[in-house]
Amino acid sequence: MTTDVPTVRWGIVATGMISSWFVEDILLPEWPHKSANHIIQAIGSSSLDKCKKFANDFVTPTKPKVQPSLYGSYQEVYDDKDVDCVYIGTPHSFHKQNCLDAIKAGKNVLCEKPFTMNADEAEEVFAAAKEKGVFIMEAVWTRFFPAMQAVQKLLHEDQKIGRIIRMYCDFGLDIDIASLPDSSRYKDPALGAGSLLDIGIYSLTWGLVTLAGAVGDKAEEPEVSSTQTLSHGVDTSSSVILKYPSTGRQGICTSTTDFNRGGVSFARIEGSKGHIVVHGGTAASPSKIEFFPKEEGAKPDVWEFEKPGRGFYWEADAVAHDLKAGKVEDERMPWKETLRMMEIMDGVRKRGGAKFPVDKW
Ligand SMILES: NC(=O)C1=CN([C@@H]2O[C@H](COP(=O)(O)OP(=O)(O)OC[C@H]3O[C@@H](n4cnc5c(N)ncnc54)[C@H](OP(=O)(O)O)[C@@H]3O)[C@@H](O)[C@H]2O)C=CC1
Ligand SMILES: O=C1OC[C@@H](O)[C@H](O)[C@H]1O
Numbered sequence: 001m002t003t004d005v006p007t008v009r010w011g012i013v014a015t016g017m018i019s020s021w022f023v024e025d026i027l028l029p030e031w032p033h034k035s036a037n038h039i040i041q042a043i044g045s046s047s048l049d050k051c052k053k054f055a056n057d058f059v060t061p062t063k064p065k066v067q068p069s070l071y072g073s074y075q076e077v078y079d080d081k082d083v084d085c086v087y088i089g090t091p092h093s094f095h096k097q098n099c100l101d102a103i104k105a106g107k108n109v110l111c112e113k114p115f116t117m118n119a120d121e122a123e124e125v126f127a128a129a130k131e132k133g134v135f136i137m138e139a140v141w142t143r144f145f146p147a148m149q150a151v152q153k154l155l156h157e158d159q160k161i162g163r164i165i166r167m168y169c170d171f172g173l174d175i176d177i178a179s180l181p182d183s184s185r186y187k188d189p190a191l192g193a194g195s196l197l198d199i200g201i202y203s204l205t206w207g208l209v210t211l212a213g214a215v216g217d218k219a220e221e222p223e224v225s226s227t228q229t230l231s232h233g234v235d236t237s238s239s240v241i242l243k244y245p246s247t248g249r250q251g252i253c254t255s256t257t258d259f260n261r262g263g264v265s266f267a268r269i270e271g272s273k274g275h276i277v278v279h280g281g282t283a284a285s286p287s288k289i290e291f292f293p294k295e296e297g298a299k300p301d302v303w304e305f306e307k308p309g310r311g312f313y314w315e316a317d318a319v320a321h322d323l324k325a326g327k328v329e330d331e332r333m334p335w336k337e338t339l340r341m342m343e344i345m346d347g348v349r350k351r352g353g354a355k356f357p358v359d360k361w
Helices: 017-026 048-062 075-079 092-104 119-132 146-157 195-212 313-324 335-351
Strands: 007-013 037-044 069-071 085-088 108-112 136-139 164-172 223-231 234-243 250-256 265-271 274-280 286-293 301-304 353-355
Touching: 007 017, 007 075, 007 313, 017 037, 017 048, 017 313, 037 048, 037 075, 037 313, 048 069, 069 075, 075 092, 085 092, 092 108, 092 119, 108 313, 119 136, 119 335, 136 313, 136 335, 146 195, 146 265, 146 274, 146 286, 164 195, 195 234, 195 250, 195 265, 195 335, 223 335, 234 335
Parallel strands: 007 037, 007 085, 037 069, 085 108, 108 136, 164 250, 223 353
Antiparallel strands: 164 265, 223 234, 234 250, 265 274, 274 286, 286 301
């Protein structure tokens, strides 16, 4: 890598699971197509002790040139003049306020998915970012995987499967919610618990990118129908049907916290000339693509994609390039795409569905 690549000095907000995954990844020395440098400049937590432990566990072992500033609050991260971009890794229901606070301090922001609890909150955050002129993006890391880019190219540029007809995608996790403390973000509706916002968002992401062929303002709005299964006010399964009026393309995007098929194919996209199957540990992290031509006996084309760690560095690299270019939104994950997703999920949650007997957990 040449020396004129961009460098981002990150301020990490919250020290939970996702923050550790993000930090571990962006501190790796190398990854395929690495195009930026990343420094953990500051870490903020509800507790200074948690913050120190996080730094000891995930930053110190990498022997960084810069030692991060450690704070027992999030506000100190927002106020740190050496931080270029704040990464927000709190539960969903805090995203709106965390984003607004970071923006108020003039900070660029990468905020975990789902961006907010609903589209109204997302609008509020984007309006604040627009007024302040700062960059902000929902951290839908899957959109930045080389395998995702390859699927988009095969479908929409190379037209490998011909006329796109339909797709399905599933994300299943087997979570024993009953055994979790009431304060868990998988259990507490106030923290945004539910399969749709947590993992259904990935299935829907595949639906949008494979069926629409464009993102943001350039993408057509799908018609949406859906149902959910709820227990204790938390959706444990969600099924969403997308239909694109101008082409008749259809997608079925499902998610559940009740069943996990394991690391198998999670998506199939069918067309007039064949179909594509996408594989990965989950629908969040695609690692292999197969193209099956329609002709009987024809051999499939197979593409495999390497990644050290988990794959969070590609979204981080994209942010680095956006900041260097002075952009306020990313072209692969523009604000309109987040709003479209939030509006679709608002509709699904409003429609709801069947209730489990309350004694399910
Ligand atoms: N992109 C991806 O693959 C993934 C994304 N996510 C997203 O990241 C977000 C956080 O998820 P995850 O890391 O699993 O969550 P965790 O519960 O592991 O961590 C959340 C952290 O947020 C802070 N926090 C502040 N207030 C609260 C509160 N009332 N209850 C709990 N935590 C609080 C805490 O950090 P502290 O005490 O240090 O302030 C806590 O450690 C979610 O929005 C989720 O959707 C999650 C997993 C994977
Ligand atoms: O985004 C996510 O991907 C991985 C899952 O384990 C997690 O629940 C979810 O938040």
